[in-house]
Amino acid sequence: MRRPNVPSQDSVGRLLGFIQLPAGEIALVIADVSGKGVAAALLMPSIEVALRMDAPRFPSTNDLLRAFNNVVCQITGGHRFISMFYGKLCPQSCSLEYTNAGHNPPLLIRAGLDPSPLDKGGPVLGLLPDSEYESARIDLRQGDVLILYTDGAVEAENPAGEQYSAERLSKTVSLHLHQSASQLVETIYTSVSNFVKQPL
Structure with a gap:
């Protein structure tokens, strides 16, 4: 895994990071706050703290984002929304469970095959309380490349x-x-x- 050599939060309210989960699993997170400038950038630290607190409590990615959507609604008051991809990588089974909340679909790229967009999920976070989200699971192979x-x-x-x-x-x-x-x-x-x- 490799992320760009830049801070996890930047001046336009983006987040890219990893969260260590129980049982050796690793969460992959990429998110983008609507709008630009100082207001968007100031919102992301609160979102990251809340996500890191909630992530270990939920066994499935869709349950996490279902609950986290309501947290974002409370934080933003419906004035901003956040697109987010949240994936849970299990090194033991070489699998990835994920939920995509309106974010640019990450690309799973395998030699000789068309890219697979990881787009299963639901709406962006922070606009509609009690929204439903789906999850999907993919088995990873040696040589696979996942681009967030x-x-x-x-x-x-x-x-x-x-x-x-x-x-x-x-x-x-x-x-x-x-x-x-x-x-x-x-x-x-x-x-x-x-x-x-x-x-x-």
Whole structure:
């Protein structure tokens, strides 16, 4: 596993991190607060603290986000929403249970196969109290690559107004599956940066 070498919370209210769970499981979290600027950035620390407190209490990802949605509704008063992907990785069984609350679907990429978007879940957090969420479970294989990202990557635009897109992201990763996790992160950054700087 590898995440970008940046703070877990940034100035536009994003979160990317890991949470150690009981029985050796690891939670993978990526989230994005609606809106930008100081207000969004100040909200995320409260959300992260609440999530870290709640995560060990719920055995399933959908039960956690069902309860956490109500927490976010109370914190934000319905004035902001949060997209979130929450996955629970079990190293013993090489499996991932996940729930996606309106976030950009992470991409599971396997050599020779089309990318699989992890989109099972429900609505964004913080708008509708008592919303229902689904979970899904996938078995992981050696060589699988799982890409978690926010709209900042796939909606990056070149001078012609074209977006980088999830399709370009998955193609970039598919062409570099031989790389290590850290190398792949740098490859993606370089690809997005070069795309944005393309001349007209």
